[in-house]
Each structure stands twice: as C-alpha cells, then as structure tokens.
Amino acid sequence: MSDASINTTGAQTQIGDAGFGDYFALLKPRVMSLVVFTALVGLLAAPVGVHPVIGFAAILFIAVGGGASGALNMWWDADIDRIMKRTKGRPIPAGKITEGEAFAFGMTLSVMSVIMLALASNFVAAGLLAFTIFFYVVIYSMWLKRWTPQNIVIGGAAGAFPPMIGWAVATGGISVESVLMFTLIFMWTPPHFWALCLFMKSDYENAGVPMLTVTHGRRATRTHILVYTILLAPIAVGTAFTSIGGPIYLAVALLLNALFLKGAWDIWRRDEVQAEADKYRTEKKVFALSLFYLFGHFTAILAQSALAPFGIGGW
Amino acid sequence: MALSRQHELHKRRFGRNLGLGLVLAGFVALVFGMTIVKVTNEDFSVPSSQGAGN
Numbered sequence: 455m456s457d458a459s460i461n462t463t464g465a466q467t468q469i470g471d472a473g474f475g476d477y478f479a480l481l482k483p484r485v486m487s488l489v490v491f492t493a494l495v496g497l498l499a500a501p502v503g504v505h506p507v508i509g510f511a512a513i514l515f516i517a518v519g520g521g522a523s524g525a526l527n528m529w530w531d532a533d534i535d536r537i538m539k540r541t542k543g544r545p546i547p548a549g550k551i552t553e554g555e556a557f558a559f560g561m562t563l564s565v566m567s568v569i570m571l572a573l574a575s576n577f578v579a580a581g582l583l584a585f586t587i588f589f590y591v592v593i594y595s596m597w598l599k600r601w602t603p604q605n606i607v608i609g610g611a612a613g614a615f616p617p618m619i620g621w622a623v624a625t626g627g628i629s630v631e632s633v634l635m636f637t638l639i640f641m642w643t644p645p646h647f648w649a650l651c652l653f654m655k656s657d658y659e660n661a662g663v664p665m666l667t668v669t670h671g672r673r674a675t676r677t678h679i680l681v682y683t684i685l686l687a688p689i690a691v692g693t694a695f696t697s698i699g700g701p702i703y704l705a706v707a708l709l710l711n712a713l714f715l716k717g718a719w720d721i722w723r724r725d726e727v728q729a730e731a732d733k734y735r736t737e738k739k740v741f742a743l744s745l746f747y748l749f750g751h752f753t754a755i756l757a758q759s760a761l762a763p764f765g766i767g768g769w
Numbered sequence: 770m771a772l773s774r775q776h777e778l779h780k781r782r783f784g785r786n787l788g789l790g791l792v793l794a795g796f797v798a799l800v801f802g803m804t805i806v807k808v809t810n811e812d813f814s815v816p817s818s819q820g821a822g823n
Contacts, residue, residue: 473781474788507806511799574803 476550480528480559481521488748489520489616495752496620496635499698499759504575504624511574512623516616519567519583523590523612525560529553530595534661540654560591571623579622586615600662603669610643611636617752631698638693638751641686645679645718646744652676652721653734653741676722679740683718687711690751698755700768706754710747717743 493516497509504512528535528546532553535541545551551559564587572580594609602608614636621632651658651667652675658665666675690711694704717740724736761767 471778471782472785474785477785505806505810507799507802511803514799 472545472550472555476545477559479545480525480551480556481518481563482524482528483521485524485613486517486521488613490517491749492635492639492752493517493616493620495756496617496632497624498620499617499631499635499755500621500624501697502624508574509623512571512579513620515567515571515574516583516619516623518563519571519587520616522560522563522567523587525556525563526587526591527595529556529560530591531599532556534663537661538657540657571619575623576626578626578628579619582615582619582622586612586619589615600664603664603666605664606647606666607644610640610647613643614639631693631696634689634693634696635698635752635755637689638686639748641682641689642744642748645682645686645714646741646748648675648679648682649721649737649741649744652729652737672726676724680718680722683714687715693751693755695769697768698758700758702761702767703751703754703758706750710750713743714740714747 490513494513497504497513528544531541532546535544536547541547546553546556564584568580568584568587571583590609590612594605594612598605598609617635617639618628618632621635622628625632648666651665652672659668666678691704691707693699694701694707717736720736721740729737758767
C-alpha cells in the first residue's frame, strides 16, 4: 500500500492504496449475508434466550469470522482467480490489494473474531467458528479444491456450520436440531453448486480446478445433482418433526422439495444438445430455485420460533 | 504525476481511514455494551480471589 507503487499506466496490474470497499469485498459480502442469516436463525430457533446485545455481537463476530475465511480463500486462490471470468474482478486479481495484505487482513480478523466470540458467548461457539475457518481455508481451499472433484461436497461443510454456531451461542452446545440445520446446508450445497457449474462452462476447466463437470463429465454431474436432491429431501422434510419444525415449516419444506426434485429431474433428463439449444435455461432456473430453497427453509424455521410465544407454530 | 491535494488517491485514502475509524468506534461501543450486559447480569459475580482482597 505504499505511494511508491502508484502506477498510472496499467489499471489491471496496478497496486495502489485500496479503498475501504476493496477490503470489504475481500470478506465476500454475499457469502457473508448467507452466514449472517443462517447463524441468526440458528440463534433465534434455540430454546434458550440470548440478550440482544450479546446476540448482535455474536452474529457480528460469526460474520467477521466467515468473512475472514473468505479473505484467506482469496489470498490462496489468487492465481486461479486471475484466470476465471467470474473472479477476475476480485480485489487481488484486480490489483487493488496485494496477496500479503489479504493474508494479514484475513488472519487478523480470524483470530480476533474467534477470541471475541469466546468472550461474547462461550467456548463451544468460538471453537466451532475456529473450526469453520480452518475447514474452509485449509481443508477446502488448500487441500480439496484442487485435488478432488468431490471438493464441493466436503468443502460445503464450511458453509453449513453458521446455524450450528448460532445455536451454540444460545445453548452452549450441539443438539439434533443444530446438526439437522447443518445437514440441510451440507446436502444442499452440491446440487446448488453443480447446477452453477453446468452453465459456467469453461471457467473451472481453464483454471484447472477438478470440478465434477470437468473430471466426470456433464452426464455424471446431472446424475449427481438428482441423487443429492433425492437424499436432501427427507432431511429437509424430517426437520419439520423436531422442536424447530412445525406445520408452517412442513408446508414450506414439502412445496420447496417438490419443486427442487422436479428441477433436478428436469436437469437429469436433458442432455448437452438440449441445454445448449436454450442456453442452459433449466440449469439456471434450478440454480435460482436452489437459492430460494435454502432461504425458504430457514425463513420457515424463523417463522416457527417467532410464532411459538403466541401459541402458533410448533406441534 | 503530481499528487495534488485533490488527487483521487487522497479521497480513497480518506474514505478508508474514515471507514476504519467508524469500525473502531463501533467496536469500542460494542465491547462497552457487552461489558455492561455481562456485569449487570444476575449470574455475574466477582471471582473469589479478587473479592477476598476488597
């Protein structure tokens, strides 16, 4: 970030003083919004109440921890981010922030967020946050992502931890309900991401990332999407019969799983010729639906817990 | 390239410093708020080693 590095000729490779927004972009704000939402649902659905200030602080530190792991991911993946169209504009490949700065920023925020979450809530929640950061950066980014086509399956666990952390903030432990919320996101991630891979065609191939579409082909990816969606449905619907579920959640889960299964079936029935012909219309539709699917399930859990004090909601 | 007072770099740097200042102020306020909540909690008690000295 020194003045000596100012370069007026090549905007692509220029390293200058980054703005506040560039550092914020390192935290992957869109991913962070999902982390905040699911962690909040985990916290509010828990049977133990939390003081609003402590709850706010805990969600903030979970979000910062999630963002810090995003910054460390961008530091590690800077080389492939420069190749892929989708990631070219990120702060490091765009030349706004150096790799060293991103590493320092990510490490500092990781340590701070874990310590602050431990002080705000408890060691179980802080331990889960530390494990999530470790899992995303070391297990997923450094190890699995460039090694196995199952990268997204196992790596998806990192994105599944936030509701479990939120639950742990309130209860100080882990329970069937928090494990079910974890499993819901864990099983949802592969079909969600593989639907994206089907229409983001050449990106991963060019970067040499062993995505399922690259290593096993598109036919196998379509089959994988269908299988994971079938496995996901009973977990999503079964959650309705636990303490965080209820009739509202059951109705939402039945509808969304029927739609998602139909979408996965449509993807499975198509081949590349059909997909190319309508520019991957079905795949794009299912990807959009997958976002709505997760949002819908967690909103239903939130609705159940919000209505419970009024005697509406639970079984 | 002369770096005049109004150079875009100054604006960007000011924005970053202002943002950092606000984040730090928010952090201080949050820690203060958390402390108040914790010490006014019914479960809060002074550790015995400190309590004995007072």
